[in-house]
Amino acid sequence: MKHILLFGAGKSATCLIDYLLVNAPRQKWHVTVADHDLMLIKSKTGKSYYVTPAAIDIKDQAARQKLVQETDLVISLLPPPLHIFVAKDCLQFGKNLLTASYIDPEVKKLEKEIEKAGLLFMYEMGLDPGIDHMSAMKLIHSIEKKGGQISAFRSYCGGLISPESNDNPWQYKISWNARNIVTAGSSGATYREKGKVKEIPYEHLFDQTKTIHIPSLGKLAYYPNRDSLGYMSAYKLEDIPTFMRATLRYPDFCEGWSTLVKLGLTDDKEKVQTDDLTYFKWTTQHMKVDKQLSNEENIANHLGISAKSKIIRQLKFLGLLNGEVINLGEQTNASVLQNIIESRLSMEQTDKDMIVMMHEIEFERRGMTTKLHSFMITQGEDNMRTAMAKTVGLPLGIMAKLLLQDKFNLTGLHIPILPDIYNPILKELEDYNIRFEESFE
Template identity: 80%
Template sequence: MRNILLFGAGKSSTCLIDYLLANAPRQKWHVTVVDHDLMLIKSKTGKSYYATPTAIDIKDQAARQQLIQDTDLVISLLPPALHIIVAKDCLQFRKNMLTASYIDPEIRKLQKDIQKAGLLFMYEMGLDPGIDHMSAMKLIHSIEKKGGQIFSFKSYCGGLISPSSNDNPWQYKISWNARNIVLAGQSGAVYREKGKVKELTHEQLFDQSKTIQVPSLGKLAYYPNRDSLTYMEAYKLENIATFMRATLRYPDFCEGWHTLIKLGLTNDTQPVATDNLTYFKWASQQLNVDKQLSNDDNMAQQLGVSSKSKIIRQLKFLGLLNGDMINMGEQTNAAVLQRIMENKLKMEPADKDMIVMMHEIEFERRNMATRMHSYMIVQGEDNLRTAMAKTVGLPLGIMAKLMLQDKVSLTGLHIPVMPEIYNPILKELEEHEIRFEESFE
């Protein structure tokens, strides 16, 4: 029996664990799920004969390395900063590794050693990054095979709340790691538009009125992701005029988030003493407060909006205009905001999330310009088997199956942009109602 070792039993792991255990009898594998929270693991694995719940501190080197030595394949759903310690162990003990996270400079340093060892470390094997790469490359290769010349590529993806559960002024609820949401866009964004490199700071990112139309959903706002330019080489589109990867949100979220950035509430560098500090004083720490005015009017005046505006409703919904005490000790603003979001924007048991992905490709073939739209909408089942967990977990599970069936000959450090990877995975994803619709203009 083959052994799979999964590090991390958080929000994104649910559907991956379901897939691995459902396939275990036929594939003859056993799954060890590792987290610091034993009860959390057991809530995901149940009483399955094919699962071993194991609680350890991931930084316990002896315990971690023993688990890695005894397995055939490692999947990491740990926080991004922790992947590297698992990766180094996998390299030492000659184990293949999968993760949904971005390739970072630390793992890049091991690239030659991974290749030399004949191992496969597949990164960016989730949703975004992951399904975005695979679906985009399938389109790109298809267009190029037919003689098309691509001159514009735009890719959008967002984890949103389903319209049926969209019941707060932020038009947002948390279906994945809350810290990642709070810190989104901190490094700004770089992309290419009409032949020119565009750079946006964190403060500029959400100050966008840019929107796209999504069939059956209507208008969604977007903001560019990180450094889009790094993927031009991976997609072999180095010379095109426009290349951008972006995140989708409902428009109201972007407007509200821009306000939180202006107030300094996403800052993750300078600690603040929060004991005996009210939420309003915390939220208005950069403002000149007029003691003659109410909290609502103070904030509205400083922001240049009406006290009845949508922005003020959003801040009130988060509890930022009341006199309650924070009492979290010394914390960064980002840490305080994260706790607020986890409390105020959490998914309730009956809530459903939604994943929306769209590629917009403009190309020329036989002197005719064509614009192609390819889009995917996935609805979650509930607050555990979310669309986010499904679209992050299933590509990892399918890739694990392909590797353990010895159907992948690739070695080295990679992202899933090659046909031998994306064709079988996208095909099986369709069996799980994860599929793309296409239109042409």
Template identity: 80%
Template sequence: MKNILLFGAGKSATCLIDYLLANAPRQKWHITVADSDLMLIKSKIGKSYYATPAAIDIKDQAVRQQLVQETDLVISLLPPALHIVIAKDCLKFSKNLLTASYIDPEIRKLEKDIEKAGLLFMYEMGLDPGIDHMSAMKLIHSIEKKGGQIFCFKSYCGGLVSPESNDNPWQYKISWNSRNIVLAGTSGATYREKGKVKEVEYQQLFDQSKTIQVPGLGKLAYYPNRDSLNYVDVYSLGNIPTFMRATLRYPDFCEGWNALIKLGLTDDTKKIDTNNMSYFKWASQNIKVDKQLSNEENIAQFLGVSSKSKLVRQLKFLGILNGDLVNQGEQTNAGVLQNVLDVRLKMEPSDKDMIVMLHEIEFERRNMATKLHSYMIVQGEDNLRTAMAKTVGLPLGIMAKLLLSGNLSLKGLHVPVMPEVYNPVLRELEEHDIRFEESFE
């Protein structure tokens, strides 16, 4: 029997665990789920014969390495900063590793060692990054095989609230790690448009007027995501004139988030003492407050809007314009905001989320320009089996099956852009209603 070790039992792990347990009898594998929260693990694995809970402190090297040593495959859904710890353990004990997180400079340093050890470390094997790479490469390879020359590539993806659960002024609810939401975009963005490299600072990133039409949903706002140009060579698109990867949101979210940035509430660099500090004092720490005005009027004046505006309604909804006390001790603004969002924008048990992904590829073939649209919409079942959990977890599960069945000879540090990975993974994802629709202009 093969053994799979999964680090992390959080929001994104639910559907992965379901998949691994459903396939365990046929595939003859056993799953150990390691997390600091024993009750959380048990809530995910139930009383399955094929799963074992392991409540551990990830910093306990002896316990952690014992688990790694005893397994055949490691999957990590830990916070990104902890992947390098698991990666080094996997290298030490010659174990293959799968994760949904981005390749970072730390893991790049181990690239030659991973290859020399004959191991496979597959990173970016989730949704975005993950399904975006696989679906894009399938399209790119198909176009190029038919003699098409690609001159514009744009890829968009967003985790959104499903229309029937879209009932707050932010048009957003949290279906994944809220810290990632708070810090999204802080490094700014870089992309290429019509041959020119564009760099956007964080302070301007959400100041959005750009929208895109999505079939069945209407207009969604988008903002460029990280450094898109890191993927030009990964996708083998060389000096393509236009190349951009972007994040999708409902327009109201981008407008509201831009206000939070202007207020300095997403800053994660310095800590402040929040004890006995009111939420309004916290929210207005960068404002010269006029005591003759109401809280709403002070904030509105700073943002240059009416006190009856949608932006002020959004901030009131978060509960940060009142006199309630923060009382979170020494905390960064981003930390306070994360706690606020966890309460105010949480998904209720009956809520559903939604994933939207869209590729726009313009290419020329036989002197004729063509625009290809390929899009995917996935809806969650409830607040546990979310669209986010499905689209992050299922590619990892399918990849685990590919690897443990011996059908993959790939070695080294990779992201899933090769046909021997994306073809079987995308094919099986369709069995779970995760599929793309295509149209041409």
């Protein structure tokens, strides 16, 4: 019997756990799910014979390493800063590692040791990053195989609320780690457009948004995502004039979030004492307040907008203009904001989320210029088995199955851009209604 160890039982783990346990009898697996919250683990694993819940502190080295030593394969859905603990354990005890997170500088330092040990560390095996890499590389390889010369590549992806559950002025609800939502874009963005490198600082990232048309959905806004240039060599598109990876949102979200950034409410460096601080005073900590004006008028004047504007409605929806005391002790602004959106933008039990992905590739073949559009829309079932949980968890589960079946002869630190990886995984994802449609211009 093969043993799989999963670290993390949060929002993105639900469908992965389902997949592992459904496949466990036939594949002869036993799964250990480790998290600090035992009740959370049990809520997702039930009473399955094929699972062992393990409540541990991930920073408890002895407890963590004991689990790693006893397994055949490790999957990590921990917060990104904690992956390095697991990665070093896997290297020490000779275990393969799968995760949905970006390759970070710390694990990059281990690249030669991973290769020397004959291990496979597959990072970015989730949604974005993950399915975006696999679906994009399938298109790129197909175009190049037919003699096409690619001149522009743009890839967009977003976790959104499904239209029938889109009922608040932010046009957004949380389907994944709220911390990642608050800190998204904090390092700014870099991409290439018509041969020129564009660098967008964080403070302007959300007010530079443009829109694209998605079939059956209409216009969605997008903003550049992180450092797109770092993927040009991975995709072997180093010389093309235009290359951008971007995040999709409904337009209203970007306008509102740009306001929160301008007010300094996403800052994660300096701490504030919130025990006697009202939400309005917290919101206006970086501006002068005229006591003769209403809270709405003060904010509106500072932002140069109408007190009856959509942005003011968004701030009121989050409770940022009221006189209630926050009472969370000493926190960074980002932590306060995280607490607020977890309370105000959480999904209701019957809410459904939606993943939208679009690739746009311009290429020339036989003297003719063509634009290829490839898009995917996947809906969740409810607030637990979300589209986000499906698209993050299922690629990891399928990769785990193939790896334990010895389908790959691959070692080192990788992301899923090889045909031997993406072909079987994309094919099986279609069984779960995760598929792409293509059109040409």
